[in-house]
Each structure stands twice: as C-alpha cells, then as structure tokens.
Amino acid sequence: MTAPAPASRRVLLAAPRGYCAGVDRAVIAVEKALEQYGAPVYVRHEIVHNKYVVQTLQKKGAIFVEKTEEVPPGNIVMFSAHGVAPVVHEEAARGRLATIDATCPLVTKVHKEAIRYANEDFDILLIGHEGHEEVIGTSGEAPDHITIVDGPDDVAKVEVRDESKVVWLSQTTLSVDETMETVDALKTKFPLLVSPPSDDICYATSNRQAAVKAMGADADLVIVVGSKNSSNSIRLVEVALDAGARAAHLVDFASEIDEAWLEGVTTVGLTSGASVPEVLVEEVLEWLAARGFADVEIVKTAEESIVFSLPKELRRDLRTEAAELVAGASDE
Numbered sequence: 001m002t003a004p005a006p007a008s009r010r011v012l013l014a015a016p017r018g019y020c021a022g023v024d025r026a027v028i029a030v031e032k033a034l035e036q037y038g039a040p041v042y043v044r045h046e047i048v049h050n051k052y053v054v055q056t057l058q059k060k061g062a063i064f065v066e067k068t069e070e071v072p073p074g075n076i077v078m079f080s081a082h083g084v085a086p087v088v089h090e091e092a093a094r095g096r097l098a099t100i101d102a103t104c105p106l107v108t109k110v111h112k113e114a115i116r117y118a119n120e121d122f123d124i125l126l127i128g129h130e131g132h133e134e135v136i137g138t139s140g141e142a143p144d145h146i147t148i149v150d151g152p153d154d155v156a157k158v159e160v161r162d163e164s165k166v167v168w169l170s171q172t173t174l175s176v177d178e179t180m181e182t183v184d185a186l187k188t189k190f191p192l193l194v195s196p197p198s199d200d201i202c203y204a205t206s207n208r209q210a211a212v213k214a215m216g217a218d219a220d221l222v223i224v225v226g227s228k229n230s231s232n233s234i235r236l237v238e239v240a241l242d243a244g245a246r247a248a249h250l251v252d253f254a255s256e257i258d259e260a261w262l263e264g265v266t267t268v269g270l271t272s273g274a275s276v277p278e279v280l281v282e283e284v285l286e287w288l289a290a291r292g293f294a295d296v297e298i299v300k301t302a303e304e305s306i307v308f309s310l311p312k313e314l315r316r317d318l319r320t321e322a323a324e325l326v327a328g329a330s331d332e
Helices: 021-037 051-060 086-094 105-119 133-139 152-157 176-189 203-216 231-242 278-289 318-331
Strands: 010-015 041-044 062-065 076-079 098-101 123-127 146-149 166-170 221-225 247-251 267-272 295-300
Touching: 010 203, 010 278, 021 041, 021 051, 021 076, 021 105, 021 318, 051 062, 076 318, 098 318, 105 123, 105 133, 105 166, 123 133, 123 176, 133 146, 146 152, 152 176, 166 176, 176 203, 176 231, 203 221, 203 231, 203 267, 203 295, 221 231, 221 278, 231 247, 231 267, 267 278
Parallel strands: 010 267, 010 295, 041 062, 041 076, 076 098, 123 146, 123 166, 221 247, 221 267
Antiparallel strands: none
16 A cells, blocks of 8 residues: 655745834944944844844944933934833933934824824823833823723723723734724723724734734644744734634744644744844745745735835934034033
C-alpha cells in the first residue's frame, strides 16, 4: 500500500503588513536628524514600539530616555510617534532643548479633537489602554475633560457631568471590533454620545487587522512579528484567534519561534505590526522555508499609498538653536 502524500505546507502572507506611514516618518526623522546634526540625538521614549528598530537607531547614535529631564541642556530631543502632552513641550523649554516632534499626524488629529471638544466643554471618553504613551499624550491635552475607557468592561463605571455633551475618541492602535463594542456599550448608556468626525483608529491598524481576518480561518498557526509593547501587534494576535486560527503567537525575531508550534500545522499565516521593518518578516519566511513551508501565498485586502512629510523642524539648524538656548540662560 502506498503511503498518502504529506499535505502541502504553505504560508499565507498578509498584505498590507509592517511599516505604516507614521512609523516610516518617525524612523526616517531620527536617521535624518543624526545625519544633519550628528550624534547624539535624544529620543523621549522609544521612537516606535519595536525592539529591532530601537537597537538599530541606538547603534547610529540615538539615545533613548524616559524623561525629558534626562537630556542635558543644549541638546536635541525628539518626541516619539505616539505623541506627548503639552507639559512635555514645557519641560523641554525649561531644559533648554531644541525639539523635533515626530508625532504621527493621525495621533495629532486625535489631540486636536480633544482640544476642540474640551474647548466646547464636552466630557471626552477616550477609549484606550491606561498607561500607553499615546493615551498619556492625548489625555494631557485636556486632563480635566478626559476619562479613559479601557474596553467594554469599563463602561459601567463611567460618569459624566452632562449626558447631552459627551463625545468618544480613541487610541489609534486598538482592535476595531473591540473598540466598536465599547462604543456600542457607551451609546447604550449615553444615547446622545457624539462620535468624532472621522474614525480615530488609523488606516494601517484597520488594514492589518482586515488582512489577518481574511486569512485567520484558513491558518493552523498565525505568527505576528512585533514587539511585546506594541499595541497594534498584540491586537493582531487577538484578531487572528477571533478569526478562527488554531494558534497565534507574537515574536520579535525568527529565532523566537518554537518549532513545536509547527506540529500538525500545514498552513501558517504571517503578518507584522505597523512598526516592524520588512527585514524581520523576510527572516521568518526563510526560517519557515527551511522547515518545508516554501509555498507563499499573498492575502491582500487593501492598497496603501499614504506618505507623511518629515517634521518641519528638520529644516532648521537645531544645534545652533540649542546652543543659543543655553547661552541665553547663562545671560539671564
């Protein structure tokens, strides 16, 4: 009797995946600053949530700090793609620092919405994860008006001053489905809840989740390339499981994949978070090919062509500006 042929092994490769326009802009901004001004260039928090990107920029001369006060006077500090609160800009001014704001324009949009609704005296319900840099930055725009709602389970304890003046905004990197579940719960509690003029969840987050949904049910295993502190990467794991994948795992590098995950697997879904360079996906594809998963099929659900211009501060002589700030302080 002839043994049955082994089932063919394949990889379903999500498209789009990886870098979004905001991440690309922020990473290039650090590289350009180092080229123009030389090292060191300080960056407040990780420029984007990816271990490989941070390590690569460190080797080029970027210094990552948690607090603005850690940057010596007379230096250049860049604010990450996640955005910062107004108080951080004030800290930089007091510290005599030249600044580059690499906040993603889509995050800036949410900041402006928060300012607008606070000026109109709305209570703002910010759907997002407590402690995430983006949520901290947005909340800082109108701390007296913003309440953070960390998912549907948080809705019961939300209180507002006037149920006729309530609006919801959201972190840009959330699960689309869970966010709408939270919004539905909020609308049930506050029927007059106002929605933002346009969806706050960024196009890249939505597109990457849609691609994973399209392949999830066909995948025995989904591998998401991304860092543990990347909100949008974590969401992709959750979306894959919700879409029907038998298993899903988050890895920074191909070396973190456990071969035991491949037991009984014939179809592997592969994607990457919005702050992940393509080189890391290519390494995973090579790792899988070496184990018999050489057949790669693209699962494409959207085209992306958005590009953001670099921060305007890169057009200035920031080293001279920083030196003048220090000189001005000594003259006072």
